[in-house]
Amino acid sequence: MHYNMVEELCTLHTNLSDEDVQRINEIVVTLPLIADLNKANVFVDCPTKEGKHAIVVAEAAPTTTKSVYKKPVVGKLVYEAFEPSVFFTLRTGKPMFLNRALTQEGKTVDQSVVPIKASNNRIIGTLIMEKDISEQVRYQQKMEALSEATETLSEILIGMTEGRSIIPEVIEEALFFIDHEGKVLYCNPAATNLTQEIGEGNFKPGDLLVQYFPIIKKILSDPEELLVREVNILNKVFQIKKITLGQQEKSNGTFVIFKNITELREKERELIVKSVVIREIHHRVKNNLQTVASLLRLQIRKGLPEESKVHFVESLNRIASIASVYEIILSNSSVDDVDIYRLIEKIGNMLVFEAEHENKKVSISYSGPPHLLIKSNKAVSVALVINELIQNCVKHAFKSMNEGKISVLFAQNGNEIEVQVIDNGEGYSPKSKDSLGLEIVGMMIEHDLSGHFSIEPAETGTIALVRFPIDREVVEE
Structure with missing residues (x-):
C-alpha cells in the first residue's frame, strides 16, 4: 500500500487536514486484511474540494478470490450518478449495505459503505466493499x-x-x-x-x-x-x-x-449570493451589538452610581450573549446554524470570568451532546435564557460564599431539548421569582420557545430546568 500516494491524492484533490489524512492512513493499513476476510474489493473514497465528486485514494484486491476489477482505480473520480450510496454516506454519516452500484469498469456490484470519521465526528471519507453480484457456479x-x-x-x-x-x-x-x-x-x-x-x-x-x-x-x-x-x-x-x-x-x-442543468446552476448561484448576504447581515448585527457593548463598558469605566452599575452589567451581559450567537454562526461553514454546546460554553465562561473580578471563585462545567444545532432565531432566545440562569447563579447563589460550582446539563429527550442549570449555593428563595432576569426567562420560554420553565431547591443549591420542543428548525447532525 503506497501511503505517500494517499497523502499526495488527498493534498491535491481534497480539503482534508494532515490529521484527517493520518486517520485515513490508519484505515488504509487494514485494507488488505479486510479484502481477504470478506473476499471483496475494498476502497477508501474521499470528497473532492468542490464537493461534487469523490476520489479513490486507496484500494485493496482480495487474494482469496477473483478481483472485480482488472485495472487499478486509485486516483479515479467517483460520480454520484453511478455510486449514490457513497455520496449518501458522505452527506449523512449513515452506513449503506448491499446496494447496487456501477463500478469504474461498468460492472454491476453489491456495494456496502461505512463512514470514516475524524476525532470531532466529522465525515472525512468512506470505506467501501464491493462484491460481484454473480457467485461461483x-x-x-x-x-x-x-x-x-x-x-x-x-x-x-x-x-x-x-x-x-x-x-x-x-x-x-x-x-x-x-x-x-x-x-x-x-x-x-x-x-x-x-x-x-x-x-x-x-x-x-x-x-x-x-x-x-x-x-x-x-x-x-x-x-x-x-x-x-x-x-x-x-x-x-x-x-x-x-x-x-x-x-x-x-x-x-x-x-x-x-x-x-442551467436552471439548477442558476439557483445554486442565487443560493450562494443569498448565503453571502445573510452572512454579511450576521456580521453587521454582531458588530453593532459589540459596539453597543463597548459603549456600555465605557460608561461603566467612566463611573456610575453603585445602584445603577449592576443594571448596566446585566444589560451588557445580555447583549454579549446575543452577540455570541452571531460569532458562532460566522465561525461555522453553515449560514444559520448554532451549536448549542458552544453557545452555552461561551456564555457560561464569560459570566464566570466576570464573577472572578468580584473575588469569587466560581467553577462551571458543561455536559451534553456535541453538534446539536439550532437555528439562529431560536438561538438568540436560548442565549438570553442561559445568560439569565447562569447570571442568577453567579449573582445570588454564592452571596455569602467565596467559591461555588455551577453545572449546565443539556440533552435531547424525544421531541424536546432539555437544559438544566444547577448550583451548589445557598438555595432558592421564592422571592427571586420577581426578579427581572427570571421574568425574561419566563417570557422567552413561553412566547419564543413554546416551552416549560421551572426553578426549585435541590438538596444543595438550586436546579433550574428548561424544556422546549424540537421542531423543523432544530436538527441533530
Whole structure:
C-alpha cells in the first residue's frame, strides 16, 4: 500500500487536514486484511474540494478470490450518478449495505459503505466493499444473461426489433446511442430537438455526434466506460453522461445523455449570493451589538452610581450573549446554524470570568451532546435564557460564599431539548421569582420557545430546568 500516494491524492484533490489524512492512513493499513476476510474489493473514497465528486485514494484486491476489477482505480473520480450510496454516506454519516452500484469498469456490484470519521465526528471519507453480484457456479449464467440484456437493449434502441420502446421516447434528457465510430444509431425526440436547437448543422441519423457537438470530442475519446462532465453550450449548462455498453473487450455501443442543468446552476448561484448576504447581515448585527457593548463598558469605566452599575452589567451581559450567537454562526461553514454546546460554553465562561473580578471563585462545567444545532432565531432566545440562569447563579447563589460550582446539563429527550442549570449555593428563595432576569426567562420560554420553565431547591443549591420542543428548525447532525 503506497501511503505517500494517499497523502499526495488527498493534498491535491481534497480539503482534508494532515490529521484527517493520518486517520485515513490508519484505515488504509487494514485494507488488505479486510479484502481477504470478506473476499471483496475494498476502497477508501474521499470528497473532492468542490464537493461534487469523490476520489479513490486507496484500494485493496482480495487474494482469496477473483478481483472485480482488472485495472487499478486509485486516483479515479467517483460520480454520484453511478455510486449514490457513497455520496449518501458522505452527506449523512449513515452506513449503506448491499446496494447496487456501477463500478469504474461498468460492472454491476453489491456495494456496502461505512463512514470514516475524524476525532470531532466529522465525515472525512468512506470505506467501501464491493462484491460481484454473480457467485461461483452461477457466474457464467448471470454474465450471459447480462450480455443478452445488453444486446437486446441495443437492438431496441437502434430499431432492430419490431416493437419500439416508449421509455427513451418520454424521458426529458436527450439520449443518443452511438457505435464505436461515434455515429448516431438512435436518438430520442428530446435529442433530436436538442440537435436542432443548439447543434451545428441539420441532424441526420448516421452522422458523427461530434459533428453537431464538437465540445464532447474529449469526452467520447476518454477511455473511461463511465463518465460525467459538465459543459457550457451557447450559454447553457449541460451535464453529459457517457455509458459504454459491453462485456470484456466487446463493445455494444455507447449512450451519451445530455441533461440541461442551467436552471439548477442558476439557483445554486442565487443560493450562494443569498448565503453571502445573510452572512454579511450576521456580521453587521454582531458588530453593532459589540459596539453597543463597548459603549456600555465605557460608561461603566467612566463611573456610575453603585445602584445603577449592576443594571448596566446585566444589560451588557445580555447583549454579549446575543452577540455570541452571531460569532458562532460566522465561525461555522453553515449560514444559520448554532451549536448549542458552544453557545452555552461561551456564555457560561464569560459570566464566570466576570464573577472572578468580584473575588469569587466560581467553577462551571458543561455536559451534553456535541453538534446539536439550532437555528439562529431560536438561538438568540436560548442565549438570553442561559445568560439569565447562569447570571442568577453567579449573582445570588454564592452571596455569602467565596467559591461555588455551577453545572449546565443539556440533552435531547424525544421531541424536546432539555437544559438544566444547577448550583451548589445557598438555595432558592421564592422571592427571586420577581426578579427581572427570571421574568425574561419566563417570557422567552413561553412566547419564543413554546416551552416549560421551572426553578426549585435541590438538596444543595438550586436546579433550574428548561424544556422546549424540537421542531423543523432544530436538527441533530
